[in-house]
Amino acid sequence: MDHDQTNEQGGGERLLVVDDDPFIARLLEIELSSAGYDVRVANDGQQALELVRREPPDLVITDVMMPHVDGFELIRLLRDDPSTAGVSVIILTARGLSADKLEGFAIGADDYIVKPFDTPELLARVRGVLRRKRELRDESPLTGLPGNVRVQDEIERRLGQGTAFALLFVDLDGFKAYNDRYGFERGDQVIRSVSRTLVDVVRELAPHDGFTGHLGGDDFVALVPPEAAALVAETFVQRFDREAPSFYDEEDRARGHIEVVNRRGEPQRFPILTVSIGIASTARRRFAHYAEVVAVAAEMKSYTKGQPGSSWAMDRRAD
Numbered sequence: 001m002d003h004d005q006t007n008e009q010g011g012g013e014r015l016l017v018v019d020d021d022p023f024i025a026r027l028l029e030i031e032l033s034s035a036g037y038d039v040r041v042a043n044d045g046q047q048a049l050e051l052v053r054r055e056p057p058d059l060v061i062t063d064v065m066m067p068h069v070d071g072f073e074l075i076r077l078l079r080d081d082p083s084t085a086g087v088s089v090i091i092l093t094a095r096g097l098s099a100d101k102l103e104g105f106a107i108g109a110d111d112y113i114v115k116p117f118d119t120p121e122l123l124a125r126v127r128g129v130l131r132r133k134r135e136l137r138d139e140s141p142l143t144g145l146p147g148n149v150r151v152q153d154e155i156e157r158r159l160g161q162g163t164a165f166a167l168l169f170v171d172l173d174g175f176k177a178y179n180d181r182y183g184f185e186r187g188d189q190v191i192r193s194v195s196r197t198l199v200d201v202v203r204e205l206a207p208h209d210g211f212t213g214h215l216g217g218d219d220f221v222a223l224v225p226p227e228a229a230a231l232v233a234e235t236f237v238q239r240f241d242r243e244a245p246s247f248y249d250e251e252d253r254a255r256g257h258i259e260v261v262n263r264r265g266e267p268q269r270f271p272i273l274t275v276s277i278g279i280a281s282t283a284r285r286r287f288a289h290y291a292e293v294v295a296v297a298a299e300m301k302s303y304t305k306g307q308p309g310s311s312w313a314m315d316r317r318a319d
Contacts, residue, residue: 013130014038014055018048018062018074019092024115028061028092031119032126045069049077052084059129061113064093064104072107079108088129092117140214142188143195151213151221155290158223165209166229166281168312169297170198170236172218173305177270178247181258190247190273191218197243198222201236221297226283233277233312241310244273276305277312284318 015037019025025041032039040057042048046069048062060078064071071091078084091104091112104112110129113122138149146154158165172194179187195212198220202210206224213221224232245253252258257269278301280293287293296315304313 012036012038013059014040014057015126016040016042016048016051016057016060018042018045018060018066018071020044020063020066024063028122031122032061035123035126037126045071045074045077048074052078052087053081056084056087058133059088059090059126061090061092061126064091072103075104075107075109088133090125090129140216142191143214145195145199145212145214145220147213148215151215152290154211154213154223155293159287159289159293163209164226164282165223166226166279166283166314167293167297168222168224168229168233169278169280169294169301170194170220170222171276171301171305173274173276173310174270175218175273177258177260177268178273180260181252181270182249186247193243193247194218194220194240194275197239198236201232201239205232205235226281229279229281229314230312233279233314237275237277237310237312240275247273274310276301276307276310278302278304279312279314281314284316286319 015032017025017028017032017039018041019028020043022043025043029039029041040051042051044066045062048060049069051057052060060074062071062074069077071093075089075091078087078089088110089108091101091109092115093104093112094115101112110132111125113125135150138147139145140147155167157163172190175187175190178190191214195214199212202212202222202224206228209223209225210228211223213223215221222232248258253272257271259267259269262268278297278299280287280296280300287296300313300315304311307313
């Protein structure tokens, strides 16, 4: 094996090495620990299962040919258990046959490494699987859009690079009442529809520098060049208003409102859903950090919520 080390280091993620060859297991433990990972070792699949269930690692690197519980069976057992189904797995095998690779992927392996391997390849594949795991974790499970962590990272990246941008903070008005009237399943359909519309608008009007994220619930963000912000906001508002009536049953759509009983047991009317957008832009002012940008956009969103119907407002204050 090549012992040249890469400059990129792990961030302390927990790895479990599973191999019945003590020499290979120890070598992997040394290499991965030196790269900054927290490494444990299991000598067979059964011991690996016990360790994973006790404290799930971020990644399992497992040999295929082992007594009792082999690598393929280990993956099947991990995937069949909801508490361990999300653990990433790399297969380590001396068999480079395509049939073995296909079987590994078919039962849920994330990647494979064929022995003998060199250390840079091993570390690159480990980093790749862990990166994909982080990206999936940082996505909204409902919309598939980047979640809070990736939204913050993207804003801080643009601030750090001095890239001009505008942040659109998008919020639905009266969404709680809609959920109370139609239930969470219908509510989730609305959120997914809003997500698709916002993504489409940003792609059309800011194809190169646009970014769309879902903060959770009915809160979304979009990052676009400052000069595109007003057009993106206005276009999204118009498309949302055209689509919103289709979210309702025919009777409620004809009335133009729904009735929901409030906490005091009194019926209360809520109009067809509208959207409010607050915009903060670097065109007129400098921002020191992520929280400052979001605070300004949230302030403008609160202002526009006081206006009737769907609307947007942009912060025009200068430094």
